[in-house]
Amino acid sequence: MRNILVTGALGQIGSELTLKLRERYGHDNVIASDIKRLQNSELEEWQPYYIADCTHANELADIVKEQQIDTIYHLAAILSAVAERDPLNAWNINVNGLLNVLEVSKSFGCAVFTPSSIGAFGPSTPSINTPQDTIQRPETMYGITKVSGELLCDYYHKKYGIDTRGLRYPGLISYKTLPGGGTTDYAVEIYYEAIRKQKYTCYLNPGTYLDMMYMPDAIKAAIELMEANPDNLIHRNAFNVSAMSVAPEDIANEIKTIYPDFSIEYKSDPVRQAIADSWPNNMDDSCACEEWGWKPSFNLKTMTKDMIEHLTIKLH
Numbered sequence: 001m002r003n004i005l006v007t008g009a010l011g012q013i014g015s016e017l018t019l020k021l022r023e024r025y026g027h028d029n030v031i032a033s034d035i036k037r038l039q040n041s042e043l044e045e046w047q048p049y050y051i052a053d054c055t056h057a058n059e060l061a062d063i064v065k066e067q068q069i070d071t072i073y074h075l076a077a078i079l080s081a082v083a084e085r086d087p088l089n090a091w092n093i094n095v096n097g098l099l100n101v102l103e104v105s106k107s108f109g110c111a112v113f114t115p116s117s118i119g120a121f122g123p124s125t126p127s128i129n130t131p132q133d134t135i136q137r138p139e140t141m142y143g144i145t146k147v148s149g150e151l152l153c154d155y156y157h158k159k160y161g162i163d164t165r166g167l168r169y170p171g172l173i174s175y176k177t178l179p180g181g182g183t184t185d186y187a188v189e190i191y192y193e194a195i196r197k198q199k200y201t202c203y204l205n206p207g208t209y210l211d212m213m214y215m216p217d218a219i220k221a222a223i224e225l226m227e228a229n230p231d232n233l234i235h236r237n238a239f240n241v242s243a244m245s246v247a248p249e250d251i252a253n254e255i256k257t258i259y260p261d262f263s264i265e266y267k268s269d270p271v272r273q274a275i276a277d278s279w280p281n282n283m284d285d286s287c288a289c290e291e292w293g294w295k296p297s298f299n300l301k302t303m304t305k306d307m308i309e310h311l312t313i314k315l316h
């Protein structure tokens with residue numbers, strides 16, 4: 001792996017993954033791209049940076065050719081709650097954008113990392129200890145695009161030999177960049193509001209268990225999977241990975257150990273509640289452990305301490 005392109009680099013994952021890849025493989029060997037124009041103040045931090053729309057294959061092909069890219073981390077996508085507001089746009093970006101990445105990778109021989117999600121499961125999936133291989137009948141457009149993406153990546157690997165790999169990420173919690181409009185965003189917002197107001201109104205009901213992961217573990221998982229020995233990868237495009245299964249009150253109780261006056265109340269948003277109720281409570285990630293050694297470093301307690309330390313600096 002020498003020359004890397006990150007699409008969706010300004011998003012919640014990309015803004016941290018790009019920096020980590022630059023530390024690991026050399027700053028100038030990692031090209032950031034996104035559909036957004038950078039502010040002048042951001043230019044220095046982000047170069048080398050390209051504006052590229054993943055639904056325009058020629059824009060991706062030009063960068064791959066010019067920069068001799070051999071690996072693409074394809075993060076450009078629309079998340080679950082936003083996708084429900086404009087399903088056709090979500091299909092276009094999540095599926096046609098990925099198809100463009102796969103076609104360009106076929107032409108230029110690139111390896112491809114694509115995140116799937118807990119959203120690739122639906123209400124008929126076993127929600128406790130959700131197996132790696134199980135029923136996938138999601139009822140959201142986001143989930144439909146994620147299952148399609150998993151299948152497309154399998155297809156391009158089997159038919160054309162493209163080195164496609166991917167993870168079913170749970171909800172990701174981080175302090176650098178705000179999440180892009182998902183169902184699990186509450187698990188980030190709650191920390192901001194704990195520091196700002198010592199109280200939070202949650203749009204999911206108590207008892208809504210979902211898999212979560214702290215961003216350093218999400219970044220570690222992506223890099224370790226892409227560096228893993230391909231001979232060991234049976235489930236190469238859709239590994240279940242998790243670090244913790246939590247409900248809103250679990251995060252609130254952990255925050256209270258640091259801010260005893262913190263309080264949470266609940267005002268359910270029917271759209272996001274229905275999506276969350278259709279996703280697993282906790283996934284079985286034993287295939288990731290066995291096939292490439294997945295092991296998270298953060299649990300709820302260590303993540304909460306780290307989040308609050310970093311956000312306190314950021315928000316004051």
Ligand code: NAD
Binds near residue numbers: 012
């Ligand atoms: P995000 O919304 O924070 O960032 C996505 C980025 O893609 C944004 O910067 C956006 O400007 C860019 N983008 C949107 N449309 C584009 C287009 N047409 N061309 C190029 N760029 C475009 O998302 P994220 O949280 O960083 O997620 C990255 C990937 O990880 C997605 O595939 C997402 O489904 C997956 N994922 C994320 C989570 C999570 O909790 N963050 C969980 C599971 C899976």
Ligand code: SER
Binds near residue numbers: 080169170181185
């Ligand atoms: N965090 C993501 C979302 O809620 C899960 O894929 O959309």
